[in-house]
Amino acid sequence: MTAIDVMFIDDESALRQVMLQTLALEELTARGYPDGASALAELKPDFEGVVLCDYHMPGLDGLGVLTRVRAIDETIPVIMLTGQGDISTAVTAMQQGAYDFIEKPFNHDELIELLKRAIEKRQLALENRMLKAQLRQFVRPGPRLLGGESASMKRVMSMLDSLAETSADILLHGETGAGKDAIARYIHETSPRSQHNFVAINCGAVPENLIESELFGHESGAFTGADKKRIGKFEHAHKGTIFLDELESMPLPLQVKLLRVLEERKVERLGSNTSIEVDVRIIAATKTDLKTLSERGDFREDLYYRLNVIQIDIPPLRERKEDIPMLFHHFALIAAARYDRESIPLNTQQVGQLLRHSWPGNVRELRNRAERYVLMGPSALEDAQGNDSTDVSGRQTLVEVVDAFERSVLESALQACQGSIKDTMVHLGLARKTLYDKMKKHGLDKARFKDDGGAE
Numbered sequence: 077m078t079a080i081d082v083m084f085i086d087d088e089s090a091l092r093q094v095m096l097q098t099l100a101l102e103e104l105t106a107r108g109y110p111d112g113a114s115a116l117a118e119l120k121p122d123f124e125g126v127v128l129c130d131y132h133m134p135g136l137d138g139l140g141v142l143t144r145v146r147a148i149d150e151t152i153p154v155i156m157l158t159g160q161g162d163i164s165t166a167v168t169a170m171q172q173g174a175y176d177f178i179e180k181p182f183n184h185d186e187l188i189e190l191l192k193r194a195i196e197k198r199q200l201a202l203e204n205r206m207l208k209a210q211l212r213q214f215v216r217p218g219p220r221l222l223g224g225e226s227a228s229m230k231r232v233m234s235m236l237d238s239l240a241e242t243s244a245d246i247l248l249h250g251e252t253g254a255g256k257d258a259i260a261r262y263i264h265e266t267s268p269r270s271q272h273n274f275v276a277i278n279c280g281a282v283p284e285n286l287i288e289s290e291l292f293g294h295e296s297g298a299f300t301g302a303d304k305k306r307i308g309k310f311e312h313a314h315k316g317t318i319f320l321d322e323l324e325s326m327p328l329p330l331q332v333k334l335l336r337v338l339e340e341r342k343v344e345r346l347g348s349n350t351s352i353e354v355d356v357r358i359i360a361a362t363k364t365d366l367k368t369l370s371e372r373g374d375f376r377e378d379l380y381y382r383l384n385v386i387q388i389d390i391p392p393l394r395e396r397k398e399d400i401p402m403l404f405h406h407f408a409l410i411a412a413a414r415y416d417r418e419s420i421p422l423n424t425q426q427v428g429q430l431l432r433h434s435w436p437g438n439v440r441e442l443r444n445r446a447e448r449y450v451l452m453g454p455s456a457l458e459d460a461q462g463n464d465s466t467d468v469s470g471r472q473t474l475v476e477v478v479d480a481f482e483r484s485v486l487e488s489a490l491q492a493c494q495g496s497i498k499d500t501m502v503h504l505g506l507a508r509k510t511l512y513d514k515m516k517k518h519g520l521d522k523a524r525f526k527d528d529g530g531a532e
Contacts, residue, residue, distance in 0.1 A: 104192075
């Protein structure tokens with residue numbers, strides 16, 4: 077549903093038409109509904125506005141609408157329109173959680189003021205909710221995962237949050253540098269296993285003759301050079317998480333043993349016949365299509381299906397370009413603190429350079445570019461265009477690219493102006509309402525860019 081400020085519910089069509097015209101003159105976007113059911117069918121928990129509802133309606137009355145709205149999200153303000161002298165109705169509505177009520181016939185200025193206050197309260201509630209969610213993420217120890225505002229990464233983050241409290245094994249699929257390691261660590265840190273070990277091993281970096289010992293350990297004398305007993309990665313990860321990166325590189329004979337561990341949760345050290353129980357969550361990662369490999373006989377099909385209960389596909393950076401300016405700024409701030417340098421906000425031209433690049437190295441390449449920018453200045457961005465300047469969108473449509481560019485320009489300007497709406501208006505040459513409309517369209521909150529409460 078297109079963003080609106082007011083959902084107006086009234087069974088009188090003439091009054092709906094007048095009300096919509098009145099609100100439009102006050103620069104409030106509104107939509108009219110003849111009954112509560114049709115309005116409630118479109119109401120979502122992320123609705124940013126206010127519900128203005130007549131009390132006396134056939135079928136579902138105002139109190140019924142109020143109850144249903146509060147069940148969707150109790151912070152959505154509901155203002156009730158009541159008849160003259162109907163004080164008992166108004167009191168009941170307020171007791172049940174209505175934001176306020178106003179009597180018919182109502183005073184125009186009083187209604188507009190009431191609506192604007194309610195809309196402001198709703199936006200503050202949503203901002204507080206967002207900030208609390210961010211706070212829960214950033215107060216946790218360990219690595220932080222900066223997802224972004226793109227729809228694809230929001231879906232990934234939503235999946236991660238839903239899996240946080242479980243111990244389900246997970247298969248991560250994504251290109252090199254897309255952030256599989258960071259996501260694996262985030263899953264561990266946000267799970268009940270966070271107080272125990274997170275153990276990572278790159279299956280493609282360990283020699284084939286050593287990887288079995290690395291994973292399962294060995295007893296003293298198990299093979300030449302095994303002077304003493306060694307605990308393997310699975311035992312070390314007991315009650316925690318083991319991350320198997322580049323799983324496609326694991327030798328086929330070892331895949332059989334991994335499958336047995338997945339099914340039995342037991343390991344045997346090399347040179348031993350004793351099974352050791354392990355309570356471990358397995359997160360595997362691959363940059364290739366394991367199903368295709370299994371069909372070719374290069375990966376065990378039974379292991380693929382055992383691991384593929386929950387698969388998270390991590391989108392490449394070129395498919396979520398609207399996240400690039402925010403991620404770049406984040407990495408630049410980290411680099412500036414590390415190297416004791418200043419991080420200068422990007423201008424519009426520099427943001428455009430980043431958006432035109434196809435980022436074959438994904439987030440890892442972006443992080444490296446941000447570090448070079450902090451150390452070397454704007455010259456570090458000159459090769460960001462490379463030879464792929466014509467590939468602006470990857471798989472995006474023109475509209476999506478334009479939206480991403482507009483969002484990035486707004487973010488850059490707000491960052492440079494430390495969240496000051498007045499300075500940002502001047503910086504971009506926009507009217508206040510136009511700036512607010514564009515910020516609302518892209519879900520940008522000025523508070524996110526403020527430094528000690530930057531000036532309005």
